[in-house]
Amino acid sequence: SLAQRKRVTYLGVYKLITPFQLYFNPELIFKHFQVWRLITNYLFFGPVGFNFLFNMIFLYRYCRMLEEGSFRGRTADFVFMFLFGGLLMTLFGLFVNLVFLGQAFTIMLVYVWSRRNPYVRMNFFGLLIFQAPFLPWVLMGFSLLLGNSIIVDLLGIAVGHIYFFLEDVFPNQPGGGRLLRTPSVLKAIFDTPEDDPNYNPLPEERPGGFAWGEGQRLGG
Template identity: 30%
Template sequence: MPPREIRQVGDRGAADWYTALPPITRGLLTCYLVTGLAAFMGVMPLQYVYHSWQLCFKRVPEVWRLVTNFTFLGKPSLGWLFQLVWLVQYGGAYEQAKFASNTADGITAVAVGMATGMSLDLLSYLCRAFLPPVSLFGFIKLNGRHLPFAFLALDLLMGQDIWSDVMGILMGHMYWFLTDVYPVASGRHVIQTPRWLSRLCLQHGIGRVPIQAVNPINPSDVRFRAFQGRGRRLGD
């Protein structure tokens, strides 16, 4: 199945707008809408979603909490709505600027961010990156790399908890450091997008994936090769 092409908003209005969103942004928006509305209607048991190291470390570990806590943004509220708007406006712009040519790299960046966030949270339990120029609320012009710090300052001024903003900044900069800074300084790559992930995105038409990322030797061949090899006929 060929990669899905991003279409412009047309006569269908909201449907075309939703389809035109970058794939990762569209997936996160859908996830947060579904979980938020499900929690609001009382059909999703939140006690099985939230993150708790005590529950993860008990005799029968509930390891799914390491992932499910990233799928829930909260119940519908004004703050919840603002976060969804920021996800679409700024997250979508970041995805188009950074990962428009390779959605698999974007998925890897999200996975690295999740792992970094869990590592930071575990550390505390035991003892937003490069964007094009953006306009904050349509009034303040600033460079995209400064946007996470602007949100942190807003939360600080409003007296809200800024730990989530700090963690978000660290999570985003960890991927940037391991993929852009460390390889240049050391000549080694510690973060590489798995080829099977690139192949999976290509086969299911998720965003755009360069063919060379799937099979650099023969770009026209995208078949799965895990169990292929030189065959031998068994004797009688």
């Protein structure tokens, strides 16, 4: 959860634990059974600074908008997306030199949201205006300007695209079908038996609150 990510980051900042105890290392995981690294590498975003704040804002905003929008009443499916994305990133992490995958996970959430809201017009820092599907690429360019490796962003975009294609595109293609199915055990744990049909949520594509990646539906 977001609270767990913040807690681990704060522990790292105040030296109660160090990044060396958290980072993704296949050898330490599989040979020395330090299996916690499969999770902790997603929870650390570095010392408090601009990059940390940037990731926290985007993680909170787009996670919340997905949960309250297209995943409303489908908590088990939301959790399954987390697990599926985390599994793919971990597998890809075996072949790329990345030690922390939290930022890639954030980009994955942004990508899924942006593809599900293709007609939302974004305003990035008041400088760029574009439609939502370009947001992950704009973030990648901004990350490049900050001197960060774009491999992290490319990984998040790739995993987000795989999930979006399997969940939203392929089932609607001729001869296609649903390949991703949420396990019944997750539905039993997370889904409530009834939903309020009179609930009228705020539009998913109205981020609000910050000018970073603010959205507005075209024609609105």
